């Protein structure tokens with residue numbers, strides 16, 4: 001089946017607009033993706049027909065909304081091939097998912113003198129929670145470096161793993177370098193030492209088919225808004241054996257079984273980790289986004305995005321003075337670069353005036369910027385609604401930025 005890009009683009013109303021009298025070119029997909037009409041309609045449909053608080057009422061609407069919410073959980077289980085719906089915890093995003101694991105897992109399993117392994121390429125969301133949890137619990141955070149291509153060194157991981165290691169927390173795909181980490185090998189290595197592995201899937205799940213049972217990871221965290229779904233939605237997948245033992249992260253309604261004046265018993269999974277009224281509208285949108293992606297096919301999306309990545313890499317490599325950050329052969333569809341000595345912020349401003357949204361700065365990865373000794377990068381991140389012609393426009397905008405700023 002051919003990839004009908006015009007039909008796909010027509011599904012995204014926001015892409016139809018002009019900015020600065022030019023068609024909008026959106027290359028900030030790693031920050032957040034745009035939403036297809038199907039997702040927007042699912043949210044309206046929910047409010048027009050089903051809106052009600054869930055899990056609490058016996059009346060018609062409450063039951064209907066609860067059923068819709070739990071049906072979405074089943075489909076998300078299927079999407080990442082988790083073994084059970086008990087392992088799918090709805091959150092407000094990857095950040096909340098990662099904090100949940102850091103503090104709940106930390107409370108249960110991390111003692112003074114223990115070690116947690118992470119990497120220098122992590123987003124702050126998968127770095128600061130571990131750093132702070134280790135400080136609180138008297139544990140040590142060990143940080144894997146990257147080579148000149150922006151890849152992890154598995155030999156270093158082998159050296160770091162020891163009897164004090166309690167967890168490895170690594171990103172599936174780097175939001176700065178684009179590197180797709182060899183997560184299956186990482187999981188296998190850690191498991192040899194009996195160490196569980198958390199994967200930050202914020203940038204993985206939107207580009208690659210994810211099968212958590214095949215990866216055998218112990219936790220997988222992601223946000224809906226980078227997956228063409230609404231903001232304020234996210235998932236924390238965790239293996240039931242850990243989730244059963246981990247204490248609740250937040251306390252309140254929904255997550256309890258019985259409350260007495262002097263103690264409380266907690267609800268079963270997944271509700272133990274879902275305190276308070278959830279973002280039902282958002283989950284309806286997340287379900288619609290997953291249907292949309294499944295209709296196109298994650299494999300086909302990966303193939304098309306790789307074409308965009310290869311084309312952009314080839315075009316930018318042919319330009320003088322472009323420095324790339326992240327040149328692994330296993331990359332998702334984003335490129336980070338600097339144009340000569342031009343500050344990324346200045347370049348971003350000129351590129352914006354050409355109607356092109358790119359991201360500039362440290363990309364919430366300050367330890368990596370320090371490691372690379374740069375203030376930030378310009379990042380163009382591609383989605384399956386982007387085109388080769390748009391990349392040609394980016395090349396023209398970079399030429400213009402260089403002319404104006406050199």
Ligand code: PMP
Nearest residue numbers: 093094095123125175202203223
């Ligand atoms: N991890 C990675 C790799 C990311 O790229 C991001 C978002 N930029 C996050 C975590 C945090 O996601 P959110 O802000 O949606 O919680």
